[in-house]
Amino acid sequence: MLEIENLHASVEGSEILRGISLRIEAGEVHAIMGPNGSGKSTLAQVLAGNPTYRVSGQVRFQGRDLLAMAAEARAVAGIFLAFQYPVEIPGVGNLYFLRTALNAVRRQRGQEELDAMDFLALAKERMQLVEMDPELMNRALNEGFSGGEKKRNEIFQMAVLQPSLAILDETDSGLDIDALRSVAAGVNALRSADRALLLITHYQRLLDYIVPDYIHVMANGRIVQSGDKALAVELEQHGYAHFDAAPAPGQRP
């Protein structure tokens, strides 16, 4: 589904991703772990098409050249990013925003738009997946939401938009244990054979609830180790220190 080859990205002249290669197949769940500043979130932003970054390398998504596509085209193709810091848009209703997004995607896919009633029915059903407070539906997008409510709202949007590849950027941060459980349950309910997940997290905690097939460790803009879920336990015991200390292979001093 997603093939990343030698992906580089820089912002304002400083290189953050220094040659990432990664392959994700449909149905798989990958987790990327690593210390702060290792480039995890940048990878998420670059895959989603944030124009702030200068990018080189090769990324193919479902056979298409992803880097040549605008952010909205990537969304239409089925890429979803649950943001680490979801933005607030004052005065724009939460449900209105989501319906606009869903219909924009549907329109660009040549599908019929959902009317208000059908959309509301869909939204109500998906809300239950993440045990979202219905009161938040009537508020402006993320305005006055707590950190946890924002994260929950991201997963709710994901449940409505039904992406092929969902990238969850530090979705666990800011969640208490109950919220983490219900958000994880929502994410797990969306796991399927034709959908891939890329989890970005600092802590192993999330991976107790959403069990990945593969774990990759990032440091200094590279993937320095890959393994199965056992790797997470190892990291939890030893920390990231030894990755930071040693320059990654091939890195210039």
Place this chain on the structure above:
Amino acid sequence: MSTDNAKIRELSSRAYKYGFVSDLESDAAPRGLNEDVIRQISAKKHEPQWLLDWRLKAYRHWLSMREPTWQNVHYAPIDYQDIIYYSAPKPKTPGPRSLDEVDPELREMFGKLGISLAEQERLTGVAVDAVVDSVSVATTFKHKLAEVGVIFCSFAEAVQQHPELVRRYLGSVVPYSDNFFATLNSAVFSDGSFCYVPKGVRCPMELSTYFRINAADTGQFERTLIVAEEGAYVSYLEGCTAPMRDTNQLHAAVVELVALDDAQIKYATVQNWYPGDAEGRGGIFNFVTKRGKCAGAHSKISWTQVETGSAITWKYPGVILQGDDSVGEFYSVALTANHQQADTGTKMIHIGRNTRSTILSKGISAGHGQNTYRGLVKVQKAASGARNHTQCDSLLLGSQCGAHTFPYVEVKNPSARVEHEASTSKIGDEQLFYCRQRGIREEDAVPMIVNGFCREVFKELPMEFAVEAQKLLSVSLEGCVG
């Protein structure tokens, strides 16, 4: 990121959607202003002597006045002797009595604007007093209104039919000597609307006037007077578009509202006059004096305005809160793009006890637009218990525009409470990226964010107007993509 610059370029190249000129024959006065021109205007309208005297008094006073320069706008000097002060479209059939008799070309023009009178009449139940250039050509629903005693007609007609009412209230809120442009208007006003709602009557429909400037180089000097007697209620909608022009057009209107005891007047404006081209050439100068007087106790006046047009907008719809427990409200959205300039806000003058006022201003600047909020809150000595809350929010699109806020507060009563909040924000790249990541293109995301920013003001507009205002904002922001 270069989206800002691209945005500005795109904004600058947007076309004015309503730019066309209708081919109506005009019956115009010669260029320039002197007492003879004023006598001619008055004579054409068969006005009584007192009104001519009032015009001449204003004109003589105007000669002693200087054009104000304190406002935060810049324009080339206006040659007041190069303006045609009166222009009336010649109806092809004399005096249309119904919509069927209205000049077909005129109706076509309204069709282009999407405000077909026939449709308005049939579908929305809104009575439209259509002002094209300086004379009212069609007035609908008049009979229905007459049944409940509401008078809604052109100003000229009111002078003929209800001279005693006009004489009692004309200039009672905005005196002829008020300010340079209001005084000019008092001398040369051509026509406008008059509305009178008698005691205890709730006007059964929203009243609406569509203004339109049409003949080349004709300044338009509208005069509107609305009176709500004790316990009366009226909601009035004013909406404008104008055809494209190369030279600037001066528009100096005066609107006066009078609310007696327990009366309520809601006045809503959607203003979309020609803003000038991408380099700032042409466009309407919109120098307007709008003021309401809460003359009676427990009366209420609300101004709601959505200002997206004109090269320069200069207006401060205000309320004189004279009656005890009276309420004044001002809700405003002002958008300046390209080289548009706006210096707008309100004046709330608290005179009576326990008077309350609310000000909510939303300014949006894009391109090279300069947007100024200027507001006066004045609490006089006797106004014990007066309350004001002011909120001014500015939104910037791009890096070459500006937002300015000048709040003036004068409080002479120690029990008064006056609050002022202000904020300035930019549409962030983060907001745009968030929308795009969800599949919403930037050209759709920007109007969505801007409309969200204005939501609290749009809530104050009647439903059909709110929809129109949102569309207008979206059209005005068309091409705002990186």
